[in-house]
Amino acid sequence: MRVPARFGGLGGLAVPVVAAPMAGGPSTPELVAAVTAAGGLGFLAAGYRSAAAMTEEIHRLGELTGRPFGVNLFVPSDAPSGTAPVAAYRERLRPEAERHGVLLPAAVAPDRDDWDAKIAALTADPVPLVSYTFGLPSPDEARALRAAGTYQIGTVTSAAEARLAAAAGMDALCVQGPEAGGHRGTFRVAAAPGRTPLPELLAEVRAVSGLPLIAAGGIADGPAVAAALRAGAAAVQLGTAYLCADEAGTSAAHRAALTDPGFTGTVVTRAFTGRAARGLRNAFIDRYEPYAPAVYPEVHHLTRPLRAAAAERGDTAAMHLWAGTGHRLARTGPAAETTRELWRAAQSAPGPSASTDR
CATH class of the missing domain: 3.20.20.70 (Aldolase class I)
Known part of the structure; x- marks a missing residue:
């Protein structure tokens, strides 16, 4: 090069x-x-x-x-992982995983x-x-x-x-x-x-x-x-x-969602990764934000199969759609x-x- x-x-x-x-x-x-x-x-x-x-x-x-x-x-991060909160969140997400036909990891390695x-x-x-x-x-x-x-x-x-x-x-x-x-x-x-x-x-x-x-x-x-x-x-x-x-490299579904009037705004959420992140508000955030632990990157790895399945189908109700206020x-x-x-x-x-x- x-x-x-x-x-x-x-x-x-x-x-x-x-x-x-x-x-x-x-x-x-x-x-x-x-x-x-x-x-x-x-x-x-x-x-x-x-x-x-x-x-x-x-x-x-x-x-x-x-x-x-x-x-x-x-x-x-050097912070200790929150094993119990992640396990509880896994149980909360189990029905979602079953709907998507995916398995959530039983444990997440450091x-x-x-x-x-x-x-x-x-x-x-x-x-x-x-x-x-x-x-x-x-x-x-x-x-x-x-x-x-x-x-x-x-x-x-x-x-x-x-x-x-x-x-x-x-x-x-x-x-x-x-x-x-x-x-x-x-x-x-x-x-x-x-x-x-x-x-x-x-x-x-x-x-x-x-x-x-x-x-x-x-x-x-x-x-x-x-x-x-x-x-x-x-x-x-x-x-x-x-x-x-x-x-x-943005997916077609993400591109379309950015200007879709069905998405009325953005919100800060930990639901997808455990870290605070701003994205288009969707059904996944509405369902799971109250239960998401502040544990990263464990929650990121936990939800990865769900997000991958949603992205493959172009399901914007369950994808993470990162976006700023503009x-x-x-x-x-x-x-x-x-x-x-x-x-x-x-x-x-x-x-x-x-x-x-x-």
Whole structure:
């Protein structure tokens, strides 16, 4: 593969738009390459993938672009697993499994998402950027990647997490507001995700850290991009806006649901994975959210057969349909054109020029 260029910092982006890492399929090498070709920045999602699969995607992306790109890692939790709550939830889900004709795992083994092997691979064969979700690397791990020349970004959902990320030596922070689709990046699994709107959260983080900030959460059009940049962000991160892009790996059923008027909104739920995550509200969430334990990734593995069966049938009443609050604005077409159009719209949005506030 081509050796990607080193990353010169968020201020060097021609277009300060970042394609969020979306684990589970939507983020593809083709999507990342398209956004980088338009002057933005894209991330591969290594969560739920083995180190070997991550490396394969990195090599594929290296064949598509020589521009800088990032890889996102899920930081494993050191919290003890909740065996009894997961077992109780399994019993609660048994009728659902019978309806779908699937077996739920009797037990879920500990899972660190192949973390050690991923860190080793990224240290031996560095990529320009690495971002972290659900926590931070150890000091030794952060130092090793820094020595390899990798720019590191910590995902934070509060000022307290921002302080920890800055102390850990992160080069920038991705500030994730409550409007974001998919999992909230809280450091603790059981932590109740904050509700401070993104503009206010940016101000709170800015008050405790001078690191460059990436704003994430509910940003789906030009005016929202411009507002986040005026609020002090160096760049904005969008995920849901790219779910319907030609290059995204999003399923047909998920794509259709994003603009289906039958889905009246999004909600934060633990029903599918045990971690708080925002998605389109459906029947599965209504039935099981009150009983879902805050245990991750055990609940994720427990419900995986159910979600796979629902996805195979295109059953949106039982699928996890991650989406942010701006899901109605998800765009079809090439991701590069979406990126360019977002930036054009941001530059022409009312108020001070977005380009002068970076």
